[in-house]
Amino acid sequence: MKCNEMPEILVTYLYDESTQEEAKKVRAHLKTCSRCRKSFEELKQTSGLLSRWEDQSPGISLVFVNEPFARWKSWKEHWNSIGWTRRLSLALPVLAVCVLLVLSALNFQARLDNGRFEIGLSLWPHPQGVSSEDLQSLLVDFRRETLQLTSQLLDEREFRQNQAVTSQLVRFAQDIERQRVHDLMLVGQGLEGLQFSTEKRLDQTSEVLRRMIQLANFNPDGR
Amino acid sequence: MTDGALVKRYLNGETQAFNTLVWRYEKPLYNFILRNMGNEDTARDLCQTAFIRMFRQLKRLRDPEKFAPWMYRIALNLCRDEFKKKKNKKFFYLDENPGDHSANTMTNIADENTPSPEDLCHQEQITEILKRSLLGLPEEQRVVIIMKQYQGLKFTEIADILETPVNTVKSRLYSGLRGLRQILEESRFNKEVLFHEM
Numbered sequence: 001m002k003c004n005e006m007p008e009i010l011v012t013y014l015y016d017e018s019t020q021e022e023a024k025k026v027r028a029h030l031k032t033c034s035r036c037r038k039s040f041e042e043l044k045q046t047s048g049l050l051s052r053w054e055d056q057s058p059g060i061s062l063v064f065v066n067e068p069f070a071r072w073k074s075w076k077e078h079w080n081s082i083g084w085t086r087r088l089s090l091a092l093p094v095l096a097v098c099v100l101l102v103l104s105a106l107n108f109q110a111r112l113d114n115g116r117f118e119i120g121l122s123l124w125p126h127p128q129g130v131s132s133e134d135l136q137s138l139l140v141d142f143r144r145e146t147l148q149l150t151s152q153l154l155d156e157r158e159f160r161q162n163q164a165v166t167s168q169l170v171r172f173a174q175d176i177e178r179q180r181v182h183d184l185m186l187v188g189q190g191l192e193g194l195q196f197s198t199e200k201r202l203d204q205t206s207e208v209l210r211r212m213i214q215l216a217n218f219n220p221d222g223r
Numbered sequence: 224m225t226d227g228a229l230v231k232r233y234l235n236g237e238t239q240a241f242n243t244l245v246w247r248y249e250k251p252l253y254n255f256i257l258r259n260m261g262n263e264d265t266a267r268d269l270c271q272t273a274f275i276r277m278f279r280q281l282k283r284l285r286d287p288e289k290f291a292p293w294m295y296r297i298a299l300n301l302c303r304d305e306f307k308k309k310k311n312k313k314f315f316y317l318d319e320n321p322g323d324h325s326a327n328t329m330t331n332i333a334d335e336n337t338p339s340p341e342d343l344c345h346q347e348q349i350t351e352i353l354k355r356s357l358l359g360l361p362e363e364q365r366v367v368i369i370m371k372q373y374q375g376l377k378f379t380e381i382a383d384i385l386e387t388p389v390n391t392v393k394s395r396l397y398s399g400l401r402g403l404r405q406i407l408e409e410s411r412f413n414k415e416v417l418f419h420e421m
Contacts, residue, residue: 008393011400015371017378043397046404050372052346053353058253060267062245064238064278 006036014043230287241281244290245274251374252298258369259302261358269305273298292384295374299366299384306362356406364399367392 006029012018013026030037079087100123109120113131224243232240252273257266276297284293357365363385370381382389 007397008390011371011393011396012378015378042404043400046400046407047372049349049407050353050368050403053258053350053373055250055254055373056257056263058249058267058270060249060253060271062242062249062271062274064241064245064274 003033003036006039010036010040010043014040014047225288226290227286227288230281230284230290233281234287241278244277248291248294249274252294255295255369255374256298256302258354258357258373259299259365260305261354265305269298269301273301276301289383292380295370295376295384303362352407352410356403356410359406360399360402364395364402367395368399368403371396 009018009022009026013023018026030040082090103123104121107120107122107125109118111118111120226244226247229240229244233244249270253266253270256269256273257263260266260269273294277294280297284290357368360368366385367381370376370384371378376384378389378392381387381392385392
């Protein structure tokens with residue numbers, strides 16, 4: 001065993017990793033070589049001094065959980081540690097994004113029309129798209145409704161016309177009646193006047209006749 | 224239950240199996256990082272980051288039985304990244320020349336603000352001295368010392384983690400222990416008190 005080979009051999013021996021045979025050789029060499037013995041003693045002393053540094057407790061208690069939970073916890077701790085202004089500046093954009101997402105989700109449309117697939121995404125409601133069948137149906141309904149309304153309009157017009165004619169006729173009848181009454185009154189007045197004048201003439205005629213009779217009676221020969 | 228079995232159970236959807244691995248390795252890993260970095264807060268942060276990285280990358284582990292080496296490799300990479308970040312901040316100095324532990328190294332470790340050597344003879348203070356002295360070693364030596372001395376890993380396991388030949392690991396350990404002793408001897412610390420403690 002040579003001294004220049006000793007460093008590796010000595011540390012192996014020092015830490016009890018030598019084989020029995022190797023250890024025996026080292027012990028034998030150390031008995032004869034004072035330089036290596038001194039070197040080994042120093043190594044042993046230094047190693048002994050190092051062992052005075054005892055293990056310390058880390059003072060931490062690590063517990064690992066699933067990463068999503070850890071992320072959530074970390075985020076929550078961060079949120080609690082920041083001030084209100086910072087929270088507000090973080091929350092407002094998030095809220096705005098959420099509102100936009102909700103609006104988009106509410107106004108999302110997917111449609112299959114005659115084998116054509118259509119999707120639409122917007123913040124505000126889409127103008128309602130109408131299929132050709134729906135359009136036909138709507139047109140028929142519209143026509144039916146138009147006819148119905150026209151019919152109702154004509155009926156109403158006829159009714160109003162009838163009402164107007166009836167009221168005109170009533171008014172005309174009233175006028176005629178009034179005129180007839182007036183005419184009858186005039187005829188009555190005329191007849192009364194005629195009767196009065198006739199009676200007056202008859203009286204006059206009677207007077208004349210009476211006088212003629214008187215005259216006739218006064219001269220009986222009459223000749 | 225072996226690490227491999229727990230890894231398989233985790234990969235089958237049992238998150239609780241990973242928690243068992245965490246409870247098993249929380250303390251060793253924390254102490255590994257602490258001895259590498261020398262700062263408790265940094266060690267705590269890096270330990271958590273290491274476990275989170277493992278939690279996310281465990282599916283990529285080819286051999287579930289090699290969970291521990293894989294875990295130490297992740298932790299080591301995190302420590303290296305952290306060192307790179309702090310290099311420009313003059314947090315502490317690492318020896319640029321392995322084996323050349325000049326008095327400057329100890330000047331940086333035990334500066335004016337450190338407690339006087341006379342005060343540094345109690346258990347907690349010995350820990351502080353060792354912490355600073357280890358940080359004075361080159362990273363490759365420090366890592367090997369920590370893995371062997373404190374994590375109790377075999378030379379083959381360390382070689383596997385560092386992807387280095389076993390003899391290189393042994394050589395680094397020898398150099399590291401010698402270098403550490405040299406740092407302690409050249410320091411203002413009372414070596415008689417220190418080595419008497421053993």
